[in-house]
Amino acid sequence: MINSPKIARLSLELSLETAAKKLGISAGYLSQIENGQRQVSKERATQIADLYKVQKEQIFLASRYSVREVGKAKGGD
Numbered sequence: 001m002i003n004s005p006k007i008a009r010l011s012l013e014l015s016l017e018t019a020a021k022k023l024g025i026s027a028g029y030l031s032q033i034e035n036g037q038r039q040v041s042k043e044r045a046t047q048i049a050d051l052y053k054v055q056k057e058q059i060f061l062a063s064r065y066s067v068r069e070v071g072k073a074k075g076g077d
Contacts, residue, residue, distance in 0.1 A: 005059045006034040008052035
């Protein structure tokens with residue numbers, strides 16, 4: 001089982017620069033994602049997983065990608 005985006009990328013023999021270019025992001029940003037310094041959206045996590053040919057759950061913990069819901073803020077009555 002693959003457990004990190006970096007290992008998944010390396011298993012495909014993709015350079016950081018090549019993978020980043022295919023994803024439309026900078027190599028520095030992808031490096032930060034791979035090193036756990038950035039959270040990613042659910043959509044970006046899916047894009048990365050698709051490129052690396054794995055399920056996103058194999059390379060990201062659910063807490064590493066964000067699912068945001070926008071709703072009414074509760075007022076303090």
